[in-house]
Amino acid sequence: MKEIAIASGKGGTGKTSIVSSFAKFAEAVIADCDVDAPNLHLIFNPEIEEAIPFEGMKVAEINERCIKCGKCERNCRFNAIENFKVIEEKCEGCGVCVSVCPANAVELKRRIIGEIYVAKSRFGHLIYGLLSSGEGGGKLVSQIRQKARGFSQKRNLILIDSPAGIGCHVIASITNADMVIIVAEPNLSSIHDMHRIIELAEHFKSKVLVIINKWDINEEMTERIEKYCKEKNIKIVGKIPFDKKFVEAVIAGKSIVEYDEKIANLMKEIWKKIEEELNYLR
CATH class of the missing domain: 3.30.70.20 (Alpha-Beta Plaits)
Known part of the structure; x- marks a missing residue:
């Protein structure tokens, strides 16, 4: 069983749209570990099978x-x-x-400070949580991952939608992950945050790959990302152009691969490259 975490150093990079796309191709259990603001269930529209109270400190x-x-x-x-x-x-x-x-x-x-949800979607099982209080998020993320492992015997793969940043929740979501895929945008803040999340992933000795989203909004910055990844010997498995259809798909309650055939083909090619890298780890 392998675990792939999709992460980003900052919010708004398109990480969740990418995870929802991979869910169609991956045959994986999906774990949404963004416990402060989970949103994969908004796209998946799953049927909740179980709601488990999460206890914080007394x-x-x-x-x-x-x-x-x-x-x-x-x-x-x-x-x-x-x-x-x-x-x-x-x-x-x-x-x-x-x-x-x-x-x-x-x-x-x-003290009940959140819940873990086990749900069934058109892509398979989705495990996610919602934290109602600021404490205990790392522990909640760990429990979501543990719950997801219980459903992974048939599929042998867990896709983790990590929270943005490099804090406690992120550490809990990528610890011991076999692979961390970092979604970056071509702007200064995203590049800076990408460096930090790469350092974090390397600390845990995870295989690191990069996807550049909206690469065409600033080609100079995209080149900087490519140069940095080349220096670090990090493979860029995909470059996704800016497209308003990503927003349209979310509004329609669909993943982008269900909404647009051209982008679906691009995401499928990216996923194939990820599978190839994953096979090298076996």
Whole structure:
């Protein structure tokens, strides 16, 4: 079983459109690990088979036994208690308030901060999650990947839609991935962020490939990307031109390969090159 993560150093590079295209050709389990803003399900329109609550750190709760001594508030280093009430957004679940309370009026309770969805789409199984709070995202991503592995026995491949950037969520999405495909655009910020995500992928010893999206909007910058990849011995497996049909396809609730035949042929050729590189890893 192999895992391919499609990543980008910044948002808006077209990563999700590319993942949805590959889903048609790959015969893979798809894992949308952008837990802050998942959107593959908007294109796939899947049928949810299971919704699994995701627990974050526990949160303190003050009950009716409270004698209003104030010890919990004075000892809380996160300032999460005011007027004998817990501010859940600030509570780190450390349990100090539980320890110092003389009336046993404070307890730690479960906190549900997101969900993992197992869904069936026209492309196969889609596993994705939604985080309702900022904490625990890396753990949620890891659990999504683990859940996807449970469905990969028949297909032997997992396609991961990684979050943008190089933060905790991204690290969790590409750790131990066999291959990381980086989607870059020909502009300064995208090139800078591409360098960072390449360094991150190389740190985890993943095979790195690059796709240049909207390559024709700035050919000079495209040449810079090509030169950098050549120096780093990184293969560019595809160059996708700017086309408004990508937006039209999303509005229509379709992947671009279902919407436009010409672009579908291009994406299929790119996928063939990726498969060739993947075969070298076996």
